[in-house]
Amino acid sequence: MSKDQYLSGKVAIVTGSSKLSGIGAATAIALAEHGANVALHYSSNAAAAQEVVNKIKSFGVQATAIQADASSVDFGTALVSGTLKAFNTKKIDILVNNAGTAVIHDGAAEVPVDVWDNIFRVNVRGPFLLIQAALPYMSSGGRIVNISSIIAKLGSYMLPVYGASKGAMASMSSALAEELGPKGITINVVSPGPIKTDLSMQGSPVAARLERNQHIKREGTTEEVAATILFLSSPASGYITAQNIYVDGGINNP
Ligand SMILES: NC(=O)c1ccc[n+]([C@@H]2O[C@H](COP(=O)([O-])OP(=O)(O)OC[C@H]3O[C@@H](n4cnc5c(N)ncnc54)[C@H](OP(=O)(O)O)[C@@H]3O)[C@@H](O)[C@H]2O)c1
Numbered sequence: 001m002s003k004d005q006y007l008s009g010k011v012a013i014v015t016g017s018s019k020l021s022g023i024g025a026a027t028a029i030a031l032a033e034h035g036a037n038v039a040l041h042y043s044s045n046a047a048a049a050q051e052v053v054n055k056i057k058s059f060g061v062q063a064t065a066i067q068a069d070a071s072s073v074d075f076g077t078a079l080v081s082g083t084l085k086a087f088n089t090k091k092i093d094i095l096v097n098n099a100g101t102a103v104i105h106d107g108a109a110e111v112p113v114d115v116w117d118n119i120f121r122v123n124v125r126g127p128f129l130l131i132q133a134a135l136p137y138m139s140s141g142g143r144i145v146n147i148s149s150i151i152a153k154l155g156s157y158m159l160p161v162y163g164a165s166k167g168a169m170a171s172m173s174s175a176l177a178e179e180l181g182p183k184g185i186t187i188n189v190v191s192p193g194p195i196k197t198d199l200s201m202q203g204s205p206v207a208a209r210l211e212r213n214q215h216i217k218r219e220g221t222t223e224e225v226a227a228t229i230l231f232l233s234s235p236a237s238g239y240i241t242a243q244n245i246y247v248d249g250g251i252n253n254p
Pocket of ligand 1: 015016018022068069071100147192193194195197201
């Protein structure tokens with residue numbers, strides 16, 4: 001039986017949605033199941049992204065896959081113009097900044113400056129540029145969801161740059177909420193704990209520390225994160241903005 005089509009006719013962009021195993025693809029699928037047309041974004045995994053496109057088209061909505069490097073200065077404009085062209089539209093309703101990169105280091109002394117810069121470009125500047133490029137096409141009812149991480153709150157000596165970048169993304173979201181609220185556009189953050197994807201750190205000292213703080217002692221699923229993003233993208237969340245929702249089995253509240 002088909003699901004309630006409350007996103008019918010909406011245009012969504014989900015970055016980092018190239019892999020069926022990832023949070024982005026699970027989100028794109030959840031939005032599409034409720035009627036949204038979805039522009040998937042990938043960086044290197046073209047074939048995998050095409051698999052997600054095919055799955056989404058089977059729901060009877062439109063889907064396209066657009067390549068863009070989140071560290072480049074034209075990331076936002078490339079993705080927005082590609083989306084508008086693919087769907088022959090002049091509007092964007094939902095933007096999910098999910099693409100992200102993480103590098104583990106053995107302490108601060110091990111962090112090269114070019115790695116610092118690249119992580120901040122992909123995890124902070126890219127999402128900002130995409131929001132900047134999309135806003136002229138968004139109107140009242142628009143939804144922006146930025147994917148941060150429990151590491152932004154808890155910290156980890158092995159992820160100083162990643163944690164700092166995800167914290168910056170959350171602060172940026174609060175700042176933009178003040179500007180976008182009067183326009184009827186909400187912006188929220190979803191902060192996952194350990195989720196079973198290619199970025200899973202299961203077995204590492206990072207995961208062991210998180211697990212000690214966890215009330216629900218398991219990795220989360222991509223569908224559990226996607227369900228929260230779907231809610232924050234839906235008409236049901238119209239009075240919720242500037243929030244940071246942890247999908248982490250309780251780690252954030254040890
Ligand atoms: N898994 C976890 O435990 C966890 C926990 C907290 C937060 N998160 C966050 O959740 C988000 C999704 O991660 P995931 O776990 O689902 O892992 P994933 O499947 O590996 O997804 C990462 C995505 O980011 C894209 N990406 C990486 N570098 C990029 C770049 N330079 N330009 C553009 N796109 C780039 C990848 O694209 P290609 O594959 O095409 O290269 C991929 O689609 C990330 O922001 C991550 O930080 C994950």
